[in-house]
Amino acid sequence: MAAVVLLIITGCSGGGGESGRPAARGDELTIAVGNVAGGEFDPLKGWGSRPAQIRPIHSSLLALDADVNFVGDLAAEYSVSDDALRWDFTLRDDARWSNGEPVTAQDVVFTYELLKKDASQFDLSFVRKITAADEKHVSFQLEQPRSTFVSQLSEIPILPKDHYGPEYSSNPIGSGPYQVRSYQDGQQLILEPNPHWYGGKVAFSSLTFLFLAEDAALAAARSGGVDIAYVPPAYADQQIPGMTLQTFESVDSRGLTLPTLPAGNTGKIRGQEVKVGNDVTADRAVRQALNIGLDREGLVELVLQGHGRPAFTLVDGLPWFNEAAAFEDGRIDDAKRLLQQAGWSDSNGDGIVEKDGTPARFALLYPSDDQLRSDLALVVAEQARAFGIEIVAQGTTWDGIYRDGKANAVTWGGGRHHAHQLFEMYSSTAIDSGYNNMPQYSDETVDRHLAAGLAAADPAEANEHWKLAQLDGEAGFAGEHGDAPIVWLIRLDHSYLVRDGLDLGKGPIQGHGHEWALFNTLADWNWTT
Structure with a gap:
């Protein structure tokens, strides 16, 4: 990785020098939006399981x-x-x-x-x-x-x-606008035009994707070594000569998965047996208190620096969103009252409520290399303390999250252009399948609506069932009276530093994943000036 960064600073295809002067506008682009090759071009390895990922090749x-x-x-x-x-x-x-x-x-x-x-x-x-x-x-x-x-x-x-x-991954043959010229696992991917693509001639003879973390991508942008770099919300106000910040609305949301079963259970994640359950989050009142007590607008300002909006479900604003699931949040007194009515009280005056000798304390796991989720975990922990819940933010790896995430809370993410993730995240039939339904949530009414939404022949009928799964009167997984196995909090905008004059086209609202979200319009990228 150090060699790749050195290459950027000393000048790579289309790049500038250390002064950050604008790069020459040639027919080659260098792009730093993360590791875009997850799945190694093979659907048997997961290629295509992320929105827009397949579009380049x-x-x-x-x-x-x-x-x-x-x-x-x-x-x-x-x-x-x-x-x-x-x-x-x-x-x-x-x-x-x-x-x-x-x-x-x-x-x-x-x-x-x-x-x-x-x-x-x-x-x-x-x-x-x-x-x-x-x-x-x-x-x-x-x-x-x-x-x-x-x-x-x-x-x-x-x-x-x-x-x-x-061996398909070593020589993938596709029918998209580009083909693989070179791939170095963990470092970079270079694409060149597919001369047989049915969409016509593309504007660039080479696309070099550097697999850089967010801070390294930003450094590459400052050096003039890349034409596109993804920018975490905390750095979205950076000013870099020759580049303009372009921001895209997304359905990419973040929240907290909360185990709904008590400790002592077991289950599976990606085929491996793991511990399941948490005695604190298994109490519905704790989950509901977090849902109504956390201040989403405050999270947007502090975690996203204003580059996003509150989220109450995974599907806010989409045709299958139940608008009744949105409510006034940040209600600290109501959260305290709800906990008290459920038997949680601060008997020793330490600011943390307890019930039957168990303090309202649990770990919140986040990937250490993800600044946004790290910030989210820390700010959520601070807000929850105000109504008597102690959240201990713990950075770990994704392997650690998969191992321990069904016994602890996790900063979770998602967001697609379709409703299937609702089924994956909330249906009891999805439990122990991949990393679906992390909270091990099960509700008969919700299951019935999710199954009906999935099996509906008419889209309008399907949407009605997706909405009822969220909130069916007083039942459901969403809304202030819902079960809250996942407390959705923020929906982020996707921001990129883009070389001046580079047009990225007009695509659909972006899905989960900063890395691949731009690729719906990849074939339309071109210089306008």
């Missing part, structure tokens, strides 16, 4: 437009039966792999059958049969309607049937 059947509509990508046209059980696609005639061979319906069948059999990265268990009538027509027959299937069709990268194998 792969295509999918569908894509998102700027208005968050699902439109054709590899598919020239598609249709869905009235019962939503049959999906038919006609592939575009000009789709080619980066080696010049045509993309066929057989490639689509191969990709989806491969991922269905694997079952670890993408849930395709509801797909009964995938067939190719000829080279250009493919059909999916579903066991039951799946309202979020359309989102998978925009996220799953199509693979070349005749060129896929165990």
